[in-house]
Amino acid sequence: MSYQSPLHLLDSLQIQPDQLNPAGLIQIRKKLLAEFNLTAAITISVGDKQYTKDEALKAIDQLKEVQYLNDHAVIFQDKSLLAWLEHPTTAAFPAQSISKLRWSGQQNPFFDEILAEALETYCSFLLKHRQFSMIKEPLSVAMSLPVQWQYGVQEIIYKQIKDITALIDEAQKRPDHKQDREIFGFIVYGNWADLLNSLPEESFWRIINDYCVAAVNYTVVVQHNQRHFVYEITHQLVRINCDSGLKTTIQNNYQIYKENYHTKTKSKNKNWSSWWFWALIVLAQALARSCDN
Numbered sequence: 560m561s562y563q564s565p566l567h568l569l570d571s572l573q574i575q576p577d578q579l580n581p582a583g584l585i586q587i588r589k590k591l592l593a594e595f596n597l598t599a600a601i602t603i604s605v606g607d608k609q610y611t612k613d614e615a616l617k618a619i620d621q622l623k624e625v626q627y628l629n630d631h632a633v634i635f636q637d638k639s640l641l642a643w644l645e646h647p648t649t650a651a652f653p654a655q656s657i658s659k660l661r662w663s664g665q666q667n668p669f670f671d672e673i674l675a676e677a678l679e680t681y682c683s684f685l686l687k688h689r690q691f692s693m694i695k696e697p698l699s700v701a702m703s704l705p706v707q708w709q710y711g712v713q714e715i716i717y718k719q720i721k722d723i724t725a726l727i728d729e730a731q732k733r734p735d736h737k738q739d740r741e742i743f744g745f746i747v748y749g750n751w752a753d754l755l756n757s758l759p760e761e762s763f764w765r766i767i768n769d770y771c772v773a774a775v776n777y778t779v780v781v782q783h784n785q786r787h788f789v790y791e792i793t794h795q796l797v798r799i800n801c802d803s804g805l806k807t808t809i810q811n812n813y814q815i816y817k818e819n820y821h822t823k824t825k826s827k828n829k830n831w832s833s834w835w836f837w838a839l840i841v842l843a844q845a846l847a848r849s850c851d852n
Contacts, residue, residue: 576632675708747791
């Protein structure tokens with residue numbers, strides 16, 4: 560579950576976070592009671608939630624018991640950071656706010672934990688929607704956290720690569736050009752290769768090699784009837800960091816597939832040009848006969 564600030568009540572009552580002290584909480588209670596005295600409504604709106612008077616008073620009293628209250632207040636004052644922590648898949652990633660908070664020296668285990676949780680949700684969302692180029696910044700932030708908070712994001716990415724590898728392995732048994740492109744066609748994108756190359760080798764080297772082996776085997780199986788797809792796959796495979804022996808195989812295959820693809824393309828273009836040449840001759844002959852008549 561995403562982070563939810565306990566301080567949204569402050570917005571409705573126009574209270575500043577720096578007033579979160581015993582005297583300030585007394586003032587908040589007074590303003591809240593005044594708010595209810597000025598309206599005939601049974602509830603007041605605070606963000607997406609409706610509060611009765613008793614619920615609102617109870618919420619204020621509970622602020623006294625909130626742990627890391629000052630940290631909640633720091634987050635609450637940065638609206639872009641707050642929006643993303645509460646809605647990591649829909650709000651814009653606040654790279655500047657995160658950097659500012661970390662360099663200010665205010666980062667602590669509390670902030671690391673809620674940041675890691677939001678990063679896990681966000682990275683999972685980006686992977687699901689194949690937005691690989693957008694993972695660079697959040698991944699960099701995740702890898703800068705204490706080790707125990709890096710594992711969640713790493714596990715999500717690791718599982719994604721493992722699942723893709725399994726899909727490619729399965730596709731070798733019954734290749735289907737259209738279906739295969741729909742399922743894992745994104746592996747021909749440069750930002751997919753960029754993502755794999757940006758991952759820490761100590762955690763991902765083996766699974767990336769497994770992926771490359773699966774992709775190589777798939778291209779061997781379908782090389783004769785999916786020349787374009789094979790060329791696109793190996794065009795990115797050759798960029799991916801992997802074992803030296805595997806890299807040599809990929810490079811050799813790439814040269815063959817590239818030559819085959821370009822030779823086939825030139826042949827098609829030549830045949831197309833010949834077709835038009837003979838079509839023009841036939842048309843000219845028809846026009847000549849028409850003129851003779």
